[in-house]
Amino acid sequence: MKIQILGIGLLSLCLALLSGCAAAPPSPEQTLIETGCPAVVPCTLGPSSPSSNGELLTDAERAELAWAECAAQVDMIYNHQQPRADP
Numbered sequence: 001m002k003i004q005i006l007g008i009g010l011l012s013l014c015l016a017l018l019s020g021c022a023a024a025p026p027s028p029e030q031t032l033i034e035t036g037c038p039a040v041v042p043c044t045l046g047p048s049s050p051s052s053n054g055e056l057l058t059d060a061e062r063a064e065l066a067w068a069e070c071a072a073q074v075d076m077i078y079n080h081q082q083p084r085a086d087p
Helices: 002-018 053-081
Strands: none
Touching: none
């Protein structure tokens, strides 16, 4: 008699567990996080041949902008390589 009750108990337990196996929507796709060094591109300054004072001023502004972009990359790499202080 105990075996019959035990068998019914196990059967009802299995059915209760199987009721949780319903179709569920798929999990959202995980977002990848890149933790490596930032991408670096070479610093370049194109050739110029100004023929007027206006073009010379424009070339000087372009050179300053290129220098600032290159300096920003160097600063980014420097900051990335510095050990972080734990709070």
